Amino acid sequence: MHMTPAQIFVDHSGTCEGLLQLLDNAVTAGAKSILVLAADANGFTPAQLDTHLQALPIPIFGGIFPEIIANGQSLQQGSVVCALPLASQVYHVEQLSDPNADYFSAIEALSAQTPANSTLVTLVDGLSKRIGTLLESLYEVFGGHYQYIGGGAGSLSFVQKPCLFSNQGLRMDCAQLTCIELPLSIGIEHGWHKFAGPFFVTGAYNNTITTLDYQPAFEVYRQVVEADSGKRFADGEFFDIAKAYPFGLERLSSDVVVRDPLFVDGNKLICVGEVPANHIIYILKGEPDDLLAASHACANTAIQTQNPPVLALLFDCISRTLFLQERFAEEVDNICSKLPANTPLIGVLSLGEIADAGNTCLEFFNKTIVLGILTETGESAA
Incomplete structure (x- = not known):
């Protein structure tokens, strides 16, 4: 039936x-x-x-x-x-x-x-x-x-x-x-592709990244994203720029799992979902098409x-x-x-x-x- x-x-x-x-x-x-x-x-x-x-x-x-x-x-x-x-x-x-x-x-x-x-x-x-x-x-x-x-x-x-x-x-x-x-x-x-990296997550807990390659996480992220976007995080809302540059966690299947950085706390980046320490991560980029x-x-x-x-x-x-x-x-x-x-x-x-x-x-x-x-x-x- x-x-x-x-x-x-x-x-x-x-x-x-x-x-x-x-x-x-x-x-x-x-x-x-x-x-x-x-x-x-x-x-x-x-x-x-x-x-x-x-x-x-x-x-x-x-x-x-x-x-x-x-x-x-x-x-x-x-x-x-x-x-x-x-x-x-x-x-x-x-x-x-x-x-x-x-x-x-x-x-x-x-x-x-x-x-x-x-x-x-x-x-x-x-x-x-x-x-x-x-x-x-x-x-x-x-x-x-x-x-x-x-x-x-x-x-x-x-x-x-x-x-x-x-x-x-x-x-x-x-x-x-x-x-x-x-x-x-x-x-x-998802349609996003690797743009910068790999970076090594040297410090993270729960959904917060503290350091990448032993450097403050936001500093590493800011340098890459500001250079590419021509925009400055200091001039506006963090997510207005960050939404175009998510992170990608490396997976064995060669694809990446996307992680959105939502906001910044000092030099820490707070994401939607957990980011494991000692993991390889990339900054991703995508075009609407x-x-x-x-x-x-x-x-x-x-x-x-x-x-x-x-x-x-x-x-x-x-x-x-x-x-x-x-x-x-x-x-x-x-x-x-x-x-x-x-x-x-x-x-x-x-x-x-x-x-x-x-x-x-x-x-x-x-x-x-x-x-x-x-x-x-x-x-x-x-």
Whole structure:
């Protein structure tokens, strides 16, 4: 028997009433579980939503992001509710910034309850400090028996606040793992290339780089970027220049994993996501055309599946929009144009993207596009 595709409900108002109406619509439409994506500008708080979320009769998961994507458009305000035609199991791993938290034991306890060969939609509070450690533990326990897609929720104000939807209410500083028993076809691309380096990360902790080649990190970065851009960091906002010059962590597969330097603290550089010490790193550069070519390639890889699509999920880095500006609409169009007809697509502009790139680990990417297509299983399509 065929599975009905997911149903998408969109509210452009960004009000609580608008979101609650969509949740009602999804339940009425026969949803077995609900994925919610909301824009940060809505200003949702636990006080406004928790009572309603706790009263929902079916599992709910999702997050609040800088922007969301529905019907081929990115929205800076509003909510998207996706009514899924099958039940999902939602788990949480708490204290995602606590230096002493042991994620391995927490995840091991979940593994017995999680059917193998499922997709794990992995959402994190994108401003938590130990996302990389959590993903290492997750992959160590669940490994290659699952498929993964997700990203970092939160706000471009970089103020940490409740940003994940659950049946217990809005939550913060945690990871949300949602098990969906459907296969996933995935594409991962970024379009950035090595420009300067290699540099050796001689000092770093969590998401902060202190020294490169035994020199203060910001001094090394500043000299390279100011010489190439003709701009001075002293003249404006750090990220206005830095968004065009991310870091790339060297990986065995010869590709790089992108790290966004977000702001500078003295001579330290604070990034989205962890940067390990004693690692090789490059400064990267990209042209808009290279990034847009990457969105074509990403969609082409993701659509290579014979099974009928149930839902397409897009995690696209918010800093790509800040870099591409008015051309970002082309990126979304490139992806929409490749999808099979009538495939529901929803997405977010995220603070970091999560996927298994086949590097025998689960990566937390920056400035990257991750497109996943949840499809019917061979049996349900038969």
